[in-house]
Amino acid sequence: MATRDVYERQFDESCGKSCGNASCPECGGQVITDAGERRCDSCGLIIDGHSIDHGPEWRSFERTERKRVGAPRTPTRHDHGLATEIGRHVDANGTPIPGERRQQLSRLRTQHSRSRYQSSRERRLAHGLDEVRRLAGALDLPDSLRDQACRCFRSAQQADLLPGRSIEAVAAASVHAACRCAGLSRTLAELVPLARVADSRVRSAYNALNTELGLPAKPVPPVEFVPRVADALDVTDQIRRRARSLAETSSDEWAHRGANPHAVAAACVYTAAAERDWPLTQSRVAAVSDTSIKTIRTHYQTLSEADVRTSTLS
Numbered sequence: 001m002a003t004r005d006v007y008e009r010q011f012d013e014s015c016g017k018s019c020g021n022a023s024c025p026e027c028g029g030q031v032i033t034d035a036g037e038r039r040c041d042s043c044g045l046i047i048d049g050h051s052i053d054h055g056p057e058w059r060s061f062e063r064t065e066r067k068r069v070g071a072p073r074t075p076t077r078h079d080h081g082l083a084t085e086i087g088r089h090v091d092a093n094g095t096p097i098p099g100e101r102r103q104q105l106s107r108l109r110t111q112h113s114r115s116r117y118q119s120s121r122e123r124r125l126a127h128g129l130d131e132v133r134r135l136a137g138a139l140d141l142p143d144s145l146r147d148q149a150c151r152c153f154r155s156a157q158q159a160d161l162l163p164g165r166s167i168e169a170v171a172a173a174s175v176h177a178a179c180r181c182a183g184l185s186r187t188l189a190e191l192v193p194l195a196r197v198a199d200s201r202v203r204s205a206y207n208a209l210n211t212e213l214g215l216p217a218k219p220v221p222p223v224e225f226v227p228r229v230a231d232a233l234d235v236t237d238q239i240r241r242r243a244r245s246l247a248e249t250s251s252d253e254w255a256h257r258g259a260n261p262h263a264v265a266a267a268c269v270y271t272a273a274a275e276r277d278w279p280l281t282q283s284r285v286a287a288v289s290d291t292s293i294k295t296i297r298t299h300y301q302t303l304s305e306a307d308v309r310t311s312t313l314s
Helices: 099-114 120-138 143-158 167-182 188-195 199-212 226-233 237-249 251-257 261-275 282-289 293-313
Strands: 010-012 017-023 030-034 037-040 046-049
Touching: 120 143, 120 167, 120 188, 143 167, 143 199, 167 188, 167 199, 188 199, 226 237, 226 261, 226 282, 237 261, 261 282, 261 293, 282 293
Parallel strands: none
Antiparallel strands: 010 017, 017 030, 030 037, 037 046
């Protein structure tokens, strides 16, 4: 029968020392634990000394585990989330605060908010990080990408890329850079209406970030945009699968040409719909993909010629 570890240990109540079954590697004597040290009771050899205990110094008998500190450090705040806040209506024990005390706390809260930023540089950083969090929430990005975008904005400020540029533009460019580095299919056409700044300023800020910071941005393949275009056009599953197949087979070729992957995905959906006589016009596809009819027509002709060549070779 298996025994628990508690039965394999001994404790001497007279001296407050615990004894185990281990033996001394030098003399073979009994090893005891005393004041955080494991030593031999015979020769005095110290085997382990003051090991670090990474666990809490208390035991919790409640359903919810008790916490010692607040939230961890986060790159989404200018002070890494280590600042304190003054309450409004109740104190730490949940007791309502009386009127006179509430007025005093209101004045203290005003002074506290004014002293949060030590310089104008911190104020600009806080404003930029707030804008990054707002854009990430509007685009429904995961927390990891939001944190990466905040780090990108910090790097831009450390590299002195903010002077001469709008904070909103750099924040939008940081979000777009995080999406590009992660290979996420988010275009500037989706980001610019939320950024409250002109498209040209966001593009200029992103080019500066990409050049000065050396971002590991990778091109997004057209196959990542196919589901979104297909959802917008409400096509059948057969057309979706065919469009995805066209985008996968021609992904490398379009990357070398430098074509817009969103437009290529729209052309793949239109080509797949044309093969199955689905009622879909080039103007509607161009409007959904935010491109021109000529671009859709050019990509469609290229895909049709490539399909003919593949059929001839096979």
